[in-house]
Amino acid sequence: xxxxxxxxxxxxxxxxxxxxxxxxxxxxxxxxxxxxxxxxxxxxxxxxxxxxxxxxxxxxxxxxxxxxxxxxxxxxxxxxxxxxxxxxxxxxxxxxxxxxxxxxxxxxxxxxxxxxxxxxxxxxxxxxxxxxxxxxxxxxxxxxxxxxxxxxxxxxxxxxxxxxxxxxxxxxxxxxxxxxxxxxxxxxxxxxxxxxxxxxxxxxxxxxxxxxxxxxxxxxxxxxxxxxxxxxxxxxxxxxxxxxxxxxxxxxxxxxxxxxxxxxxxxxxxxxxxxxxxxxxxxxxxxxxxxxxxxxxxxxxxxxxxxxxxxxxxxxxxxxxxxxxxxxxxxxxxxxxxxxxxxxxxxxxxxxxxxxxxxxxxxxxxxxxxx
Amino acid sequence: xxxxxxxxxxxxxxxxxxxxxxxxxxxxxxxxxxxxxxxxxxxxxxxxxxxxxxxxxxxxxxxxxxxxxxxxxxxxxxxxxxxxxxxxxxxxxxxxxxxxxxxxxxxxxxxxxxxxxxxxxxxxxxxxxxxxxxxxxxxxxxxxxxxxxxxxxxxxxxxxxxxxxxxxxxxxxxxxxxxxxxxxxxxxxxxxxxxxxxxxxxxxxxxxxxxxxxxxxxxxxxxxxxxxxxxxxxxxxxxxxxxxxxxxxxxxxxxxxxxxxxxxxxxxxxxxxxxxxxxxxxxxxxxxxxxxxxxxxxxxxxxxxxxxxxxxxxxxxxxxxxxxxxxxxxxxxxxxxxxxxxxxxxxxxxxxxxxxxxxxxxxxxxxxxxx
Numbered sequence: 255x256x257x258x259x260x261x262x263x264x265x266x267x268x269x270x271x272x273x274x275x276x277x278x279x280x281x282x283x284x285x286x287x288x289x290x291x292x293x294x295x296x297x298x299x300x301x302x303x304x305x306x307x308x309x310x311x312x313x314x315x316x317x318x319x320x321x322x323x324x325x326x327x328x329x330x331x332x333x334x335x336x337x338x339x340x341x342x343x344x345x346x347x348x349x350x351x352x353x354x355x356x357x358x359x360x361x362x363x364x365x366x367x368x369x370x371x372x373x374x375x376x377x378x379x380x381x382x383x384x385x386x387x388x389x390x391x392x393x394x395x396x397x398x399x400x401x402x403x404x405x406x407x408x409x410x411x412x413x414x415x416x417x418x419x420x421x422x423x424x425x426x427x428x429x430x431x432x433x434x435x436x437x438x439x440x441x442x443x444x445x446x447x448x449x450x451x452x453x454x455x456x457x458x459x460x461x462x463x464x465x466x467x468x469x470x471x472x473x474x475x476x477x478x479x480x481x482x483x484x485x486x487x488x489x490x491x492x493x494x495x496x497x498x499x500x501x502x503x504x505x506x507x508x509x510x511x512x513x514x515x516x517x518x519x520x521x522x523x524x525x526x527x528x529x530x531x532x533x534x535x536x537x538x539x540x541x542x543x544x545x546x547x548x549x550x551x552x553x554x555x556x557x558x559x560x561x562x563x564x565x566x567x568x569x570x571x572x573x574x575x576x577x578x579x580x581x582x583x584x585x586x587x588x589x590x591x592x593x594x595x596x597x598x599x600x601x602x603x604x605x606x607x608x609x610x611x612x613x614x615x616x617x618x619x620x621x622x623x624x625x
Numbered sequence: 626x627x628x629x630x631x632x633x634x635x636x637x638x639x640x641x642x643x644x645x646x647x648x649x650x651x652x653x654x655x656x657x658x659x660x661x662x663x664x665x666x667x668x669x670x671x672x673x674x675x676x677x678x679x680x681x682x683x684x685x686x687x688x689x690x691x692x693x694x695x696x697x698x699x700x701x702x703x704x705x706x707x708x709x710x711x712x713x714x715x716x717x718x719x720x721x722x723x724x725x726x727x728x729x730x731x732x733x734x735x736x737x738x739x740x741x742x743x744x745x746x747x748x749x750x751x752x753x754x755x756x757x758x759x760x761x762x763x764x765x766x767x768x769x770x771x772x773x774x775x776x777x778x779x780x781x782x783x784x785x786x787x788x789x790x791x792x793x794x795x796x797x798x799x800x801x802x803x804x805x806x807x808x809x810x811x812x813x814x815x816x817x818x819x820x821x822x823x824x825x826x827x828x829x830x831x832x833x834x835x836x837x838x839x840x841x842x843x844x845x846x847x848x849x850x851x852x853x854x855x856x857x858x859x860x861x862x863x864x865x866x867x868x869x870x871x872x873x874x875x876x877x878x879x880x881x882x883x884x885x886x887x888x889x890x891x892x893x894x895x896x897x898x899x900x901x902x903x904x905x906x907x908x909x910x911x912x913x914x915x916x917x918x919x920x921x922x923x924x925x926x927x928x929x930x931x932x933x934x935x936x937x938x939x940x941x942x943x944x945x946x947x948x949x950x951x952x953x954x955x956x957x958x959x960x961x962x963x964x965x966x967x968x969x970x971x972x973x974x975x976x977x978x979x980x981x982x983x984x985x986x987x988x989x990x991x992x993x994x995x996x
Contacts, residue, residue, distance in 0.1 A: 507851030
């Protein structure tokens, strides 16, 4: 009953098409790492109020959106590039930067390597070591970049799927060294607002370092992957070149107006922080109870899990959970991982209780686990 | 009072930002060629009913959308490529086809040349002659393609901004010759559903010719440029390569579900045909009355106009109309045109009456025209 591994989580359509779901035709989707608070009410109201505006082309310059992002981040609008999802930012960035060789710590999001290859950029992967909890040794990583002759590095921070985080201090020292050595540093902060505590972003450093580019998105934080909105922040020289390469009107009308969320949704943002603090720990502790799993401590709203017993692999686990109406992300096709690994999102408590019940049943049925 | 020429029509945001509009802050936009029946009611209802689905990623395979297009056009789903607007189809197509040299009849939509240049493709323009009403002599065009050593040609049919149409018969003979000579033929049919009479599309010919690619969009026909949805139809080999180059999830959730319009909006489609037949002729005859203009007979929902008097150019005409709350498209930056040319959309009767009143006033005030 194996099915081909998915390139990404969140492809509920494929499973619905193949009727691979629980009784009511709906899933609990633990394969996509989206804020479970759902689409902010003001976003839905904005769309309803602007339905008649579809009749116009979107603003090709996305000025209102850029002004909202500028105010949110404290960087100039001419340092901001807006796009049809973070994926488009990545594709156009590689097409413009065209480094000879990019060093990417892995396991990580597979689109980086794909975008680099499409742009004709050489890709080398630096292994995040399991023994180190998949955390990155920044000294060692920098040394490898120099040794390999990489003229660019790309880090996802916090990293997907390992849920590890590089601190701001570590990041700053690393960027300083790379800039002096002429190495472009690209940091994907798609999940940065879903990390705890102080602001872990380094987006303010773009004012100090020309060879630094940050990728961000509205997708995870505001639970709106369906609307498509990502952006990039970097030096104006790069931004101008990216604007030249961009497909016109790539950001749709509704996404153009979503920038207001950054300023009007303080209630949603507070609730998100409270949920994350509470629920990430809860799910981590719960999952750890199933001692046939090793759970890697999560710094953001998903966690990587390794199956420790022989005879059960992630594909079977996924298929059995699917029959109970739950979709997880088989992590076996992430570079340096194998079919013992899977990734689960942190959702709301009700869903997490259902999830824990189901995965405990599967652990019992498929691997004889007993508490 | 001159402002920089716009790359495209429909940029109402720029004029609103600069406060370049009539009293109430709103325009009558004659610069974008959109169906004036407006956003179909069922599209708005679909969006309202699917607001909560933004929380999921869009279907990366766009299967429902492709099935609806397939049923509409009578071509297999594996011959269909869907994208974030027709502009994205063009960019990815050039990136995949990468001909050495493409011959493009001009004046035409400027994104073709831009996309070709970004992909590193050599671009040559073939002049559509004003003396011939900007109609294309297909024999002469084919001869030029062979002589220039072009391995691809790109035609917009009906053509923007000339509103000329190549008949299906002429097109078929041309495609047959090109395919035999190994020349790729790309046809942008963005306005094809807004031409009168029998079906002028040649999309069914993709089953007979491997070296034929058709670009289509929902934008103009269903008045939804803000939502972004275009597609391409070609041989499966090209489509597969385009899918590989595509940014994931480039078609947003709402656009993924817009394919149903093709089958449920028969009332809208009938009204559109009736409007076009009636209003295109009416506006043409009205504009012809202003004998300081030469109006080129339109085959689709916009027309190209030339100013015949000295001392008035399209920039001034546009600025004076802007003060009356009407935006037209200065056509002076289309290749082979100059600052005597402008383009106007065909809208509904009420708007067209307002437009005619305003342009007659300007013709009198600025050029001393008297009826």
